[in-house]
Amino acid sequence: MSEPLNxxxxxxxxxxxxxxxxxxxxxxxxGEDSLLEEVLEEIDALEAMGLLTxxxxxxxxxxxxIELTETGYDALGMA
Incomplete structure (x- = not known):
C-alpha cells in the first residue's frame, strides 16, 4: 500500500x-447520518486501494x- 490511511x-x-x-x-x-457522504467517500477510497470489497x-x-480483504487485514497489522 503506497499511501497512508487517514x-x-x-x-x-x-x-x-x-x-x-x-x-x-x-x-x-x-439520511440518518450527517456524515454519510464522507463515509461513503472513504469506503470508495478503501475499495480503490483494495482494502475492502x-x-x-x-x-x-x-x-x-463491506468486507475486509487480505490487504485490509494487513493494513490493520492482522497478517
Missing part, C-alpha cells in the same frame, strides 16, 4: 474488523455489505 479510514477498517471482517447494512437508513444495494451506489 484517521477516518483506519476507524472504518477497525469497525469492519470488530464485526468479524464483514459489516452488513453498515449505515442504517440513508463492497456489495452495493441493487440499483444504487449505497453499500449493503
Amino acid at each position: 484517521e477516518q479510514q483506519q476507524e472504518l477498517l477497525a469497525r469492519v474488523l470488530q464485526h468479524g471482517g464483514v459489516l452488513a447494512a453498515p449505515f442504517g437508513h440513508v 463492497v456489495d452495493r444495494v441493487r440499483g444504487s451506489d449505497e453499500p449493503e455489505r
